[in-house]
Amino acid sequence: MTKKPTKPRPVIDRRDEAPRPDRHTPRTLKRWRRRKAARPSEILDAALAVFAERGFSATRLDDVAARAGVSKGTLYLYFDGKEALLKAVVREALLPNLARIESRVGAYEGPSRKLLDEILGTIGGVLGRTRAGAIPKIIIAESGNFPELVRFYLDEVIRRAFALLSRVLARGVASGEFRPIDVANTVRVLAGSMLFLALWKNAIESHARETLDIDTFCGNLVEVLIHGIASPAG
Amino acid sequence: MTKKPTKPRPVIDRRDEAPRPDRHTPRTLKRWRRRKAARPSEILDAALAVFAERGFSATRLDDVAARAGVSKGTLYLYFDGKEALLKAVVREALLPNLARIESRVGAYEGPSRKLLDEILGTIGGVLGRTRAGAIPKIIIAESGNFPELVRFYLDEVIRRAFALLSRVLARGVASGEFRPIDVANTVRVLAGSMLFLALWKNAIESHARETLDIDTFCGNLVEVLIHGIASPAG
DNA sequence: TATTAATAACTGACCAGTCAGTTATTAACT
DNA sequence: AGTTAATAACTGACTGGTCAGTTATTAATA
Numbered sequence: 001m002t003k004k005p006t007k008p009r010p011v012i013d014r015r016d017e018a019p020r021p022d023r024h025t026p027r028t029l030k031r032w033r034r035r036k037a038a039r040p041s042e043i044l045d046a047a048l049a050v051f052a053e054r055g056f057s058a059t060r061l062d063d064v065a066a067r068a069g070v071s072k073g074t075l076y077l078y079f080d081g082k083e084a085l086l087k088a089v090v091r092e093a094l095l096p097n098l099a100r101i102e103s104r105v106g107a108y109e110g111p112s113r114k115l116l117d118e119i120l121g122t123i124g125g126v127l128g129r130t131r132a133g134a135i136p137k138i139i140i141a142e143s144g145n146f147p148e149l150v151r152f153y154l155d156e157v158i159r160r161a162f163a164l165l166s167r168v169l170a171r172g173v174a175s176g177e178f179r180p181i182d183v184a185n186t187v188r189v190l191a192g193s194m195l196f197l198a199l200w201k202n203a204i205e206s207h208a209r210e211t212l213d214i215d216t217f218c219g220n221l222v223e224v225l226i227h228g229i230a231s232p233a234g
Numbered sequence: 235m236t237k238k239p240t241k242p243r244p245v246i247d248r249r250d251e252a253p254r255p256d257r258h259t260p261r262t263l264k265r266w267r268r269r270k271a272a273r274p275s276e277i278l279d280a281a282l283a284v285f286a287e288r289g290f291s292a293t294r295l296d297d298v299a300a301r302a303g304v305s306k307g308t309l310y311l312y313f314d315g316k317e318a319l320l321k322a323v324v325r326e327a328l329l330p331n332l333a334r335i336e337s338r339v340g341a342y343e344g345p346s347r348k349l350l351d352e353i354l355g356t357i358g359g360v361l362g363r364t365r366a367g368a369i370p371k372i373i374i375a376e377s378g379n380f381p382e383l384v385r386f387y388l389d390e391v392i393r394r395a396f397a398l399l400s401r402v403l404a405r406g407v408a409s410g411e412f413r414p415i416d417v418a419n420t421v422r423v424l425a426g427s428m429l430f431l432a433l434w435k436n437a438i439e440s441h442a443r444e445t446l447d448i449d450t451f452c453g454n455l456v457e458v459l460i461h462g463i464a465s466p467a468g
Numbered sequence: 469t470a471t472t473a474a475t476a477a478c479t480g481a482c483c484a485g486t487c488a489g490t491t492a493t494t495a496a497c498t
Numbered sequence: 499a500g501t502t503a504a505t506a507a508c509t510g511a512c513t514g515g516t517c518a519g520t521t522a523t524t525a526a527t528a
Contacts, residue, residue, distance in 0.1 A: 141375030143437035192430030203377035228462030
């Protein structure tokens with residue numbers, strides 16, 4: 001009688017992972033170095049990479065540590081735990097970009113359409129071409145389990161990003177370039193497009209047949225939003 | 235010296251959960267009933283609720299079972315496992331809606347703007363006002379860990395939804411109501427807005443101060459998309 | 469050698485899936 | 499109608515593997 005094989009726990013498939021490097025190298029070589037200054041950013045890089053790939057709950061700190069070239073215990077020398085690590089990642093990966101765009105908007109002089117084009121291009125580039133684009137996915141995924149994380153993200157990122165976009169639209173309305181639209185809801189359309197871009201590039205595209213060209217997408221967004229799709233004839 | 239308290243494992247806080255009802259009720263009462271026909275849909279309802287709240291990985295089948303009023307073992311009588319359960323949930327919660335909208339689009343005669351308005355309102359209602367709106371969040375969250383699930387969702391939902399929206403836009407272009415726009419990228423703008431709606435309502439809003447009015451949002455989306463935001467004067 | 473960065477073994481909580489046993493229901497037979 | 503045998507729905511304790519966080523120990527450096 002052939003025994004029915006037990007169904008394996010449907011746990012994440014980790015067979016393709018590189019084995020840890022041999023830790024028992026010859027005694028003459030140093031096993032590790034003290035690199036207090038470099039560790040934090042190396043750890044954050046590693047953490048963002050693994051969080052982006054697995055999501056928050058499913059990443060093992062052992063993996064983050066291995067990727068950063070340290071042991072798990074070392075993570076706790078620099079960060080308070082998994083949740084604090086994610087917050088630090090968000091701060092490092094997103095906030096400098098936000099600040100850069102904010103000051104650009106503050107200093108800008110010229111047509112609002114060009115400004116809109118420029119900042120959507122910048123945001124789209126960050127979300128679509130860097131690992132930071134995976135952060136929305138990570139936060140959204142854990143919203144039910146880690147409410148504190150959502151509040152943090154709302155306060156530090158969403159609120160600021162929305163204010164930024166509102167400012168650009170309001171600027172156009174004030175100057176007469178744009179109609180007196182419903183700014184708050186139009187900001188949400190812009191945010192939705194950026195969110196789509198981020199999620200497509202970081203969650204979907206690798207499994208799909210179609211690819212998305214970031215610049216074409218952002219360009220089309222602005223063009224359609226400015227001129228509408230209605231036929232001028234009609 | 236006050237001993238530093240050990241940090242609790244940042245596990246999902248389950249203190250607020252109702253205890254299981256007492257299983258050792260008097261022998262005269264029935265402990266359970268055979269309800270073969272009703273079980274599957276009750277289980278699917280429970281599963282969607284818990285998946286929506288916790289996400290896929292973090293939901294315990296014990297919770298799904300408790301919510302459905304059965305034991306964990308029973309889940310396995312009706313479904314092959316956790317992943318199959320999620321697939322069944324998606325099929326039950328989303329596909330009938332899609333089919334309904336598809337046939338509406340097929341049968342529709344009248345101005346394309348009105349059609350666009352109507353189907354975005356319908357989609358927005360489903361994503362924003364029913365538990366089905368949590369499904370995008372659930373799928374996106376697990377994209378890195380369960381690729382098979384993403385492919386399933388791409389094939390069964392995304393592809394069909396995009397085709398639907400393409401059809402509506404192409405219809406307007408063909409009739410001359412709309413300009414000859416970049417349909418594929420404009421579909422993504424629509425999809426992005428619907429995604430925003432779904433994620434806001436199902437992941438963010440309960441933690442935020444602002445609320446989003448679904449009908450206003452959908453109405454504004456169509457209005458802005460049709461007419462654009464550029465001032466007619468300019 | 470004193471200090472401290474870093475390691476790695478350890479603890480305890482966790483949970484998907486299994487299966488031997490229990491109970492409700494149905495059918496067959498008085 | 500009442501009894502009993504057979505069936506199938508259902509239960510829940512158990513297994514085996516997972517992983518965040520802790521800590522005793524070791525090794526690099528000043």
